[in-house]
Amino acid sequence: xxxxxxxxxxxxxxxxxxxxxxxxxxxxxxxxxxxxxxxxxxxxxxxxxxxxxxxxxxxxxxxxxxxxxxxxxxxxxxxxxxxxxxxxxxxxxxxxxxxxxxxxxxxxxxxxxxxxxxxxxxxxxxxxxxxxxxxxxxxxxxxxx
Numbered sequence: 547x548x549x550x551x552x553x554x555x556x557x558x559x560x561x562x563x564x565x566x567x568x569x570x571x572x573x574x575x576x577x578x579x580x581x582x583x584x585x586x587x588x589x590x591x592x593x594x595x596x597x598x599x600x601x602x603x604x605x606x607x608x609x610x611x612x613x614x615x616x617x618x619x620x621x622x623x624x625x626x627x628x629x630x631x632x633x634x635x636x637x638x639x640x641x642x643x644x645x646x647x648x649x650x651x652x653x654x655x656x657x658x659x660x661x662x663x664x665x666x667x668x669x670x671x672x673x674x675x676x677x678x679x680x681x682x683x684x685x686x687x688x689x690x691x
Contacts, residue, residue, distance in 0.1 A: 571676075574683040579604035581626035581686055586610045587634045588648065592671065596629065599675040600682075627686050632657050632668060644685035648673070665689050 583605050585593055593609060600607040608625065610616065616624065625643055630636060632649030644665040647657050654668045665688060669681050 574679050575603045577683045577687050578679065581605045582608060583627045583629060583682065584608050584610055584625040585629050586636075587612065587631040588629070589631070592648065595675060596678060599679055602675075603679055603682075605682075626689075627682055629682070644689040646681055646685055648678075 578600070583600055585596055585607055587610070588596065597607045597609065608616075627644050627646065629646045629648060632647040632653035645667075647654065647666070647668040648671060649657075649668075651670050654670050657668055665685060667681050667685055669678065
């Protein structure tokens with residue numbers, strides 16, 4: 547049974563929808579469980595709902611903002627998935643990590659010509675938590691092939 551939650555006006559406009567999925571689908575939760583997901587440069591209105599959705603899927607969100615520094619581990623695999631605001635200037639091609647760009651239709655439209663790999667996807671806001679988890683699951687799963 548889905549549970550309703552309220553959202554702020556900013557979250558309703560920019561972030562995820564207030565409709566909350568009680569439990570993620572088993573295959574999505576299984577595919578995301580234990581994965582480390584970087585959330586980069588996202589407005590707080592989107593960030594909180596995404597962190598919550600990732601926790602429900604038993605993933606480990608890592609929120610990074612402008613100026614944050616992260617040490618790269620010896621094995622080179624920093625994150626299993628990067629979720630980044632589509633309006634940020636960042637070239638994902640050389641990262642070697644699956645990337646989900648999230649943002650307004652205009653920001654996504656500017657990114658679309660550069661999305662040429664199966665390990666990159668985009669999601670327009672507002673979006674619901676289930677769609678976010680489905681896209682994250684698809685990217686993580688395709689990168690493991």
